[in-house]
Amino acid sequence: MGIFSFMIQNPERVMEKLYEHIIIFALSWVTAVIIGLAVSIIISRPWVKTRVSDAVISITSASQSIPSIAVIAVVFLFTGIGMLPAVIALFLYSLVPIIFNAASAFRTIDPALKEAGKGMGMSNSQILWKMEVPVILPQLFSGVRTAATINIGTTTIASAVGAGGLGDLIFIGLRFINTSQIFAGAFPAAVLAIIVDVLLSRAEKRITSNGILMDIEKHSQAV
Amino acid sequence: MAIELINAEKTYGDIYAVKDLTMTIPDNQITILIGPSGCGKTTTMKMINGLIPKTNGDIKINGTSIDEWNPIQLRRNIGYIIQEIGLFPHYTIFDNIATVPRLLHWEEKKIRQRVLELMDLVNLDPDEFLQKYPSQLSGGQRQRVGVARGLAADPDIVLMDEPFGAIDPINREKIQDSFLEIQKEIQKTIVFVTHDIHEAIKLGDSIAILDEGSLVQFDSAYNVVNNPATPLVEDLLGSDRAFKGLALLRVKDHMTKTFTTLTKSVSPADALQTMKQHDTKFAFLVDGRNNKLLGVVTAKDIKKRRADSLDKLSKQSEYIQPYATLLESLTKLFSSGFTALPVIDDKNVLVGVIHMQTILDQIEEMSILETAEDEA
Amino acid sequence: MFYYILANSSRIIDGLVRHLYIIAASLPISVTIGVAAGILISRNKRAERIVIGIANILMTIPSLALFGFAIIIMSPLGMGIGVPPAIFALVIYSFLPITRNTVLALHAVPSSTIEAARGMGMTPRQILRRIQLPLAIPLLMAGIRNACVMGVSVTTIAYLVGAGGMGHFIFAGMTRTRLDMVLAGAVIVAVLGIATNYLLVMLERAVTPRGLMLEQNKE
Numbered sequence: 004m005g006i007f008s009f010m011i012q013n014p015e016r017v018m019e020k021l022y023e024h025i026i027i028f029a030l031s032w033v034t035a036v037i038i039g040l041a042v043s044i045i046i047s048r049p050w051v052k053t054r055v056s057d058a059v060i061s062i063t064s065a066s067q068s069i070p071s072i073a074v075i076a077v078v079f080l081f082t083g084i085g086m087l088p089a090v091i092a093l094f095l096y097s098l099v100p101i102i103f104n105a106a107s108a109f110r111t112i113d114p115a116l117k118e119a120g121k122g123m124g125m126s127n128s129q130i131l132w133k134m135e136v137p138v139i140l141p142q143l144f145s146g147v148r149t150a151a152t153i154n155i156g157t158t159t160i161a162s163a164v165g166a167g168g169l170g171d172l173i174f175i176g177l178r179f180i181n182t183s184q185i186f187a188g189a190f191p192a193a194v195l196a197i198i199v200d201v202l203l204s205r206a207e208k209r210i211t212s213n214g215i216l217m218d219i220e221k222h223s224q225a226v
Numbered sequence: 227m228a229i230e231l232i233n234a235e236k237t238y239g240d241i242y243a244v245k246d247l248t249m250t251i252p253d254n255q256i257t258i259l260i261g262p263s264g265c266g267k268t269t270t271m272k273m274i275n276g277l278i279p280k281t282n283g284d285i286k287i288n289g290t291s292i293d294e295w296n297p298i299q300l301r302r303n304i305g306y307i308i309q310e311i312g313l314f315p316h317y318t319i320f321d322n323i324a325t326v327p328r329l330l331h332w333e334e335k336k337i338r339q340r341v342l343e344l345m346d347l348v349n350l351d352p353d354e355f356l357q358k359y360p361s362q363l364s365g366g367q368r369q370r371v372g373v374a375r376g377l378a379a380d381p382d383i384v385l386m387d388e389p390f391g392a393i394d395p396i397n398r399e400k401i402q403d404s405f406l407e408i409q410k411e412i413q414k415t416i417v418f419v420t421h422d423i424h425e426a427i428k429l430g431d432s433i434a435i436l437d438e439g440s441l442v443q444f445d446s447a448y449n450v451v452n453n454p455a456t457p458l459v460e461d462l463l464g465s466d467r468a469f470k471g472l473a474l475l476r477v478k479d480h481m482t483k484t485f486t487t488l489t490k491s492v493s494p495a496d497a498l499q500t501m502k503q504h505d506t507k508f509a510f511l512v513d514g515r516n517n518k519l520l521g522v523v524t525a526k527d528i529k530k531r532r533a534d535s536l537d538k539l540s541k542q543s544e545y546i547q548p549y550a551t552l553l554e555s556l557t558k559l560f561s562s563g564f565t566a567l568p569v570i571d572d573k574n575v576l577v578g579v580i581h582m583q584t585i586l587d588q589i590e591e592m593s594i595l596e597t598a599e600d601e602a
Numbered sequence: 603m604f605y606y607i608l609a610n611s612s613r614i615i616d617g618l619v620r621h622l623y624i625i626a627a628s629l630p631i632s633v634t635i636g637v638a639a640g641i642l643i644s645r646n647k648r649a650e651r652i653v654i655g656i657a658n659i660l661m662t663i664p665s666l667a668l669f670g671f672a673i674i675i676m677s678p679l680g681m682g683i684g685v686p687p688a689i690f691a692l693v694i695y696s697f698l699p700i701t702r703n704t705v706l707a708l709h710a711v712p713s714s715t716i717e718a719a720r721g722m723g724m725t726p727r728q729i730l731r732r733i734q735l736p737l738a739i740p741l742l743m744a745g746i747r748n749a750c751v752m753g754v755s756v757t758t759i760a761y762l763v764g765a766g767g768m769g770h771f772i773f774a775g776m777t778r779t780r781l782d783m784v785l786a787g788a789v790i791v792a793v794l795g796i797a798t799n800y801l802l803v804m805l806e807r808a809v810t811p812r813g814l815m816l817e818q819n820k821e
Binding site for chain 1: 659661662663664665666667668669670671673674677683751754755758759762763769772773775776781784785787788789791792795796798799
Binding site: 115116118119120121122123124125126129134137138211212213214215217218 | 299302308313316317
C-alpha cells in the first residue's frame, strides 16, 4: 500500500493539516453563510428598491464564473501571505453562491402567498420566518452547499498563499512528485468535502417541510 | 353596521383607483363587488383590511375607524380567503387552517377542536386530509381548505378575493353550492370580489358594481338583474340577461320532496309494483341507513333487462345541489336528457327532486322574459 | 499591471492559448462521454440514480485533490505531469454537468409529445434524433457552458501539475512576489471566466430552436 505510506508514517502531520483545513473552511464558510443570508434577506425586503437586488443578482451571477484562484490572488495582493488572506478570500468567494441563490429565491416566492400571510394578520417578521424562509429553504441550502464544496476545494489551493491546510501536503507532494504525500492531502480533502455535503443534505431534508419536498418531487417528475 | 365606507378614496398620484366611495355593507349577508378589470373592486376590498391603505375618507368596522386599529390585529380579526394558491405549501392542511388561531395564541387543544369543526363544515375527512400537504390535494379540495382557513378564528367579517377563480367550471359550481350551504350555517358578513357575473348573481345577496373607481349600482341581486341602472350594468349582465333571472332562484326553493326511493334489498318485481303505486316511471336507489344516493332505476330498464337485483339495474345519475340555481339545473337537464334531477346535499344525501316542468313554469311566471321581448 | 501586460504580451498570449487549448482538448471528450452516458442511463431509472450519484460525489472532490489523483493514476503510464493529467481531471469534472443535464433534458420532453411522435410512426431512434435532442439543446448547452466555465478555473490550477496556462502568472508571481504579475494573471483569468460564460450564453440562444425560446419567454 505504497500510496498510504505517507499517511501511515506521518499521521500527526496529516491530522494537523486536516485540522487547519477545517478551521479555515469553518471560519470563512460560517461567516459567509451568516452574512450572505443576512444580505439576501435585507435586499429582498419590500422597502429596498428592486434595482438594488437586480444589481446584486447580476453581480453575483457573473462572479460565479470567476475562478477562485483569481480572488485569492487579489486578496493576497492586499494582505500578503498567511491564514487571514485565505479566510478573507474564501469568505468572499463563498458569499457569491449563497447570495445568488438566496436573493434569486426570495424573488420566486409567489406574491399571492405573501399577501395571504399579510391578509391573515402576520407581521412582517412572521411572514419572513414562517413563510418566506421555509418555502425557499431548498434554494438556500443549495447555495450554502455549493459554497461549502467550493470552499473546501479552494482551501487546498489557498495553501499557495501560505494558509496551511491539506493543500500544503499536495503542493509539496507535487513539487517532489511524491504520490503518497499528494494522496495524503488529496484523500482527506475529498472525504471532508463529501462528508460535509452529505451532512448538509441530511440537514436540508430534516429541516425542510415535507410539503416543499413533495412539491419539488412533483415538479422534477413534471419537467 | 359591520362595515361602512364613508367617502373612501385611494389615489396613486393623480389617478383614482377608488373615488368617493360610500356604502354600507349589510351584516350577515354576501355582498359582491364586481366590475371590469381596473374598476377598483379589489382595491376596495383590500382597503377594508388595510392591505391597501386608503388615501382619503374613512372605513368603519363596528363603528370604529380602521385608523384606530393596529392593522395586524385588524387582519387577524377579519377572515381572508383568496385563490387556492394562497395556501402555504410548507404547512400541512392542519397547520394551514390553524394559522390565524396560532397567531392569536389559542391553546393547542382548542385549535385542534376548531380545525375538526371546520373540516366537518367544509366537508373534508379529517383523517384523510389533515396531515397532507396542499400539493397532494385537488384544486377543489384546496379551495375548501382555503375557506376553512379563512373562517378559522370565527371572524364576523370575511373578505374573499376571487376565491374560486382558479377552479374548473364544473367544480366551481359545486364549491359555490357548498359555500352557500356553509354561509347559511355561519351567517358571516362577507365581501366577495369576482369578475364573473354568473357567480355574482348566484352568490350575492346584494351586488355592488364599480367602474373606474366609482360605485355604479348597489342593490339586491334581484334588482340588479331586473333593473340595471346603466348601460354598463346591462353590458355586464350580457345578452342572455333574461335567463340570468333563473340564476336568482335556488333549487332548494323549487324542488319537490315527494319522490320514490328504493333500497338494494328490494326485488325488481317489488320495485316495479312500488313505482306503479306511486305513478312514476323512475325511482332512486339509496343506502337504507343514511339515505345517500346510489343511482337511479327506471321502470323501462327493469322490464327490459330482467336482472335479479336493483344494484345491477341502477344507473349513475346526474345530480344537483340544493344551492345550485335553476339556470344550472336547466343546463344539466338538457345535457343529461332526463326530465328530473335528484338533489343531493354536500354529504351525498338525497333531499329532493327538481323537475324540468317546474323550471319551465318559473320561466313563464317570471317577468324577465317579457322584458327581454320588449327590448327585442 | 497594464505595464506588465504590455511588456509581456507575447508570453501572456502564449499562456492564454495554452489555457484555451487544454479546455478545447478536453471538451469534446467530456461532451461525447457525457451525452452518450446521459442517453444510455436515461432509459434506466436505477442506472440513472447510481451514475448521477457517483458524479455528484466526484464533483465535490477539490480540484487540486483531483489533480493529485490524476497524477497518481497516470504516472505509471508515463503521463504524470503536464497536459494529460490536466485533461484527465477536466474531463472527470466536466462530464458530470453534461451527463446530468442530458438526462434532465431528455426527461424534460413531455410524454405527450413523445406519444404524438410515436403515434405518427416515428421509430425510437427518430424520436431521439428529431424530437428529444433538439428539445434538449438548451439544457445540454447549459451543461457545456458550466463545463467550460469550470474548465477556465480548473485549468488555472493545472499549472501546478505542469500544464502551463494562465495559472503561471498567478502562482509564479506569488512565489516571486511580483505583484503586477499576479494581478495581471488574476484579472485576465477573471475576465476569461466571465467572457466564456457570456459567449456561451449567446451561443445557447443562437442554437435554441425558436419555438422553444418563445415558449420560455412566455413563462
